[in-house]
Amino acid sequence: MxxxxxxxxxxxxxxxxxxxxxxxxxxxxxxxxxxxxxxxxxxxxxxxxxxxxxxxxxxxxxxxxxxxxxxxxGGTITDVTDKVSSSLQEAAEKASRVLNIPVVGMDFLVPDFAGDEYVIIEANERPGLANHEPQPTAKKFIDFLFPKTKK
Structure with a gap:
């Protein structure tokens, strides 16, 4: 839009x-x-x-x-993490494995993020982790990489 x-x-x-x-x-x-x-x-x-x-x-x-x-x-990022369908999650994970990029941000075009129709338009090997409000994406990523430092 x-x-x-x-x-x-x-x-x-x-x-x-x-x-x-x-x-x-x-x-x-x-x-x-x-x-x-x-x-x-x-x-x-x-x-x-x-x-x-x-x-x-x-x-x-x-x-x-x-x-x-x-x-x-000027576009904004809207966090829909908890609403994304399992088929979109699986598509992102599969694309990540195929590309063999350790950390990748996937850009999807979808008519409904809770549905199963999608087109992947971009893969970012350096995704911006700090701008995904309200999810603390950068914190979660650091916790994933260094689980012993997780508080």
Whole structure:
């Protein structure tokens, strides 16, 4: 679906201001790794929804600002670990074994993460472990590698 920004309070924030605020949050959380682009493509996506940079959203209203959901272009990571189907888990494990990469992050396109339809679109041999809120992914990984240090 892409990345959304949403108005969550009564302040008169424009679409541009909401994106800027989200970018400040992303810069803080990701050491500036992730940012919603403020460019012609973002403007095109906003205009396609009959909005402009200067429009003020109603409380709770969302606006899609990117067609992609890539983390490095402002996409967010949503933890669905406890909801992923066993067939998707098995597919990720099998792909990991086939690739023979000790630590790998798999990117899937799925219509329903609780279902069994999927396409693997990317394998990352250096997955970002620190950005998977609320799961303490990096901690779990370190505990896996060094079980005697687990607290």
């Amino acid at each position: 892409g990345f959304l920004v949403r108005k969550i309070c009564n302040r008169a924030n424009t679409v541009r201001q909401l994106i800027e605020a989200k970018n400040e949050y992303l810069a803080e959380k990701t050491s500036s790794e992730s940012k919603i682009p403020v460019n012609k493509e973002t403007e095109r996506v906003i205009r396609h929804q009959n909005l402009s940079w200067d429009d003020v959203l109603a409380d709770g209203q969302e606006v899609q600002v990117c067609k992609t959901a890539n983390y490095h272009t």
